[in-house]
Amino acid sequence: MKWSWKIGEFAGIGVYMHATFLLLIGWIVMANLLAGGNLASAVAGIAFILLLFACVVAHEYGHALTARRFGIKTRDITLLPIGGVARLERMPDVPIQELWVALAGPAVNVVIAAVLFVILFVSNALEPLSSLSVTGGSLLERLMVVNVILVLFNLIPAFPMDGGRVVRSLLAMRMEYSRATQIAASLGQAVALGFGLIGLFTNPLLVFTALFVWIGAASEASMVQMKSSLAGIPLSRAMITDFRTLAPDDSLGRAIDLLLSGSQQDFPVVSTGRVEGILTRGDLIAGLRKRGEDALVADFMRRDFVTADSSDMLEPVSQRLQQCQCHTIPVIHGGRLVGLVTMENIGELLMIRSAFGEDGGRLRFDPARI
Secondary structure (H helix, E strand, O other), X not given: OOOEEEEEEEOOEEEEEEOHHHHXXXXXXXXXXXXXXXXXXXXXXXXXHHHHHHHHHHHHHHHHHHHHHOOOOEEXXXXXXXXXXXXXXXXXXXXXXXXXXXXXXXXHHHHHHHHHHHHHHHOOOOOOHHHOOOOOOOHHHHHHHHHHHHHHHHOOOOOOOHHHHHXXXXXXOOOOHHHHHHHHHHHHHHHHHHHHHHHHHOOHHHHHHHHHHHHHHHHHHHHHHHHHHHOOOEHHHOOEOOOOOEOOOOEHHHHHHHXXXXXXXXXXXXXXXXXXXXXXXXXXXXXXXXXXXXXXXXXXXXXXXXXXXOOOEHHHHHHHHHHOOOOEEEEEEOOEEEEEEEHHHHHHHHHHHHHHHHHHHHHHOOHHHO
């Protein structure tokens, strides 16, 4: 994620802090000072926030380490003002696995809250909840209460919270996955609408939460719908077969001519029949700025690139395209370049399928006709 700094790593998963997280710390300091507090109270407030986000990181590691048991890697964990985000390479395809991954995060907060309760109870340090506030009261007890709130908040049955994934996984055990997602997303948007209405008359923060939930539910439904639409389509039926290539000893001027003569943005660099690299539009512009149009393509092409085979299915290739953060993937067959695939031409394919309708799309792109 852009504007993020790495602050640590555990179990091979990097933890990043987004720049906006500093705004939260700044707000805590200002709130304490404006309320008449001193520097010590401001430092105590920051310490509480850092402990809280340590619990959030532990929550995200609950998801990440459980997903790892099912063979799913986690790219990183990023701290945001609204919480943490663990970027899994993919969600589990088996409903029971998604259920365990979704519940693992809140389970960590339950354990933390239980341990803090035992410590407070044994030390006879429990205080009435009415004596607690955001800035006042026992630090450990406030942390315990916040972990309970995190559990309840994350189990709200709405995407992108864990509760939405729990609902989807339970439904998917009894019905088709995309249908389960649509129902869970609709439930999440209903919850968001309720939050929004209540927030208009009580707390504006609920309106922000409602917007967050509504967008998350719509995004999840859209993503699963696209995944379902691409299922069963071979890459050979969706790849671009009319494309241009470059040679390593071509000049950037040659690449300019190809870029301006068509809509292709990235160009495979081919030598003796094999793909040696990719010259992206961004690398082309950077090369022109540094060395002009007489520079060689070989000096600016990317040698580390992702490829796909024409026999692959389109759905996993589309996931690979998103994960590699690249615009174009060369399609290889028998060691020879036979096509290209981009998110744009995948989107065009989806529009065509939508125009034909569900049945017409299936007939038109039936793998048996290849």
